[in-house]
Amino acid sequence: MSWFKRVKHGILTKTQDKKPTPDGLWYKCKECKEPTSTKEFELNLWVCPKCNNHGRIGSREYFNILFDEGKFKELDANLTSGDPLKFEDTKPYPQRLESSKKKSGLNDAVRTAIGKINGLKVSMAVMDFAFIGGSMGSVVGEKISRAIDAAIEHKIPMIIISKSGGARMMEAAFSLMQMAKTSAKLALLDEAKIPYISILTDPTTGGITASFAMLGDINIAEPKALIGFAGPRIIKETIGKDLPEGFQRSEFLQEKGFLDFIVERKDLKDKLHEVLSIFGVHKRTA
């Protein structure tokens, strides 16, 4: 095999393993507005074949893309949120949770699992934007904390894929403290010298950026993802000016020194494996 030829393996799951999409449906790209058949879109890992815009996907898709044969052992799947503050805005929080569960088929905004990436065992948490904007409440904090515990216990790398609007207001200070909680767990992971790779995807903002998303040994992002602490609208209001082109996008963050690299979704699995192999994880966990 010639030295420059890269063999792609394990990236594309067999079509029959994925959620079936009826033929004849079209996806209109949010960026270039061009239509793609949903089938083609899915085969292209939900990336627009015309402009390379990375569409928003959730835990189901990432688990499928990253875990060998799409197989994994899910952790704490049944953890559901309480309503500690009896929070009510336009509707009571428990009602909001119920309708979100129904609509998304998820129990909260993160799913955690143990699986293999090209044979390397990892603990992985993936956020779901479809569940109340991927906001972090008690369940997100707890599940991520437990997934980190599992990484420490089994001495396997931790990977978190962030995709979130930030804190979950309906849990107020409970939500805020999840930042401290997950960061504290990452400090323990750090002391155990176990690698943590943070993958930031569109969008990663607020309390997520100000906690686990920015704490990776390696921070990587998908192309053109919105990543920031304050939202663009608030910054615009604060400074009273339009924001520069590309502000708070992955490329901008890499330029400013906060990302190690940007990776396209089709290369994500191999890149993760490559990095983890160099860290020598396969030897230590063998």
Added chain:
Amino acid sequence: MTIFCFNSIRFILLPPQVRWLMAVLLDFEKPLEELIEQLEKAQATHAKGRVDMSDTVAQLTKKINNERKNLYKDLTGWQKVQISRHPERPYTLDYINAITKNFVELHGDRNVGDDKAMIGGLAKIDNHNVMIIGQQKGRNTKERQYRNFGMPNPEGYRKAKRLMKMAEKFDMPVICLIDTPGAFPGLEAEERGQGEAIAKNLMVMATLKVPIICVVIGEGASGGALGIGVGDRVLMLENSWYSVISPENCSTILWRSWDYKEKAADVLSLTSDKMLKNKLIDGIIPEPLGGAHNDPEMMFKTLKAELKKNIKELCELGSKKLVNARIKKFSKMGSFSDSA
């Protein structure tokens, strides 16, 4: 609170205290306005020396105190938010100057600059050497701008982190006084990694090997507050607030208008009593009647005693125990169930 009801009497004896009593009245304190005016008149007459008004003065003082007790008996969340932002409320440097000796302010993050919204330095609280850090607000327009309204940039959080690591090296307890409407949401703040700066502090504080005592002295807004808020003891002054968002911003997001800030303050459960009930903080420090600004000397004394007590307790624990307990405490925070 009934413990500190002598402040108005002190004001009769000590004229400078008038400033504190006559401080800006908050809207819910309006019922006091007329009584205070009467009291002023009576005192003025008395001061001229022709008529003995001491009985009237005593009566009015008692009346004002009773009325104040009444007003402060059952404060709403929004009223406490107002007290926490009272323009005369003591700020971080006021506490440092009143409580500590030999304060040596330390500047800069050794990278980008010195953040005026986050201050810190070495100090002595009686015989305890401490590192004391906090957000700083300004009193007048010029000062407020200089202090960026108490909203730190990433350099502020990185300065705080530097000082905490120094405290760890020299085995000193860290005291963090929290008073911020939030981390600054500016363009440069984003460029220099506001999120990363706060995140790193959370991680560093979680495993810092010296005692950390955090006190919310005014406003505790979101990640900007938590960025110096991971401690062995997290305490709140009675009339401070602490949450993930300010009531105004919460109102804007949930109801598309600032008009529901009272309701937002209520649903956010941001007051000290509710935060303690939800086990998200470790204790409440009582304020003098009428709020910290109404009797700052008393407030300084109370906080100092509280800090000394906690320093003593925490210094007796070894660093390993300390860190384990700290992480365990934060790990327990949350509300969830494990049933499908």
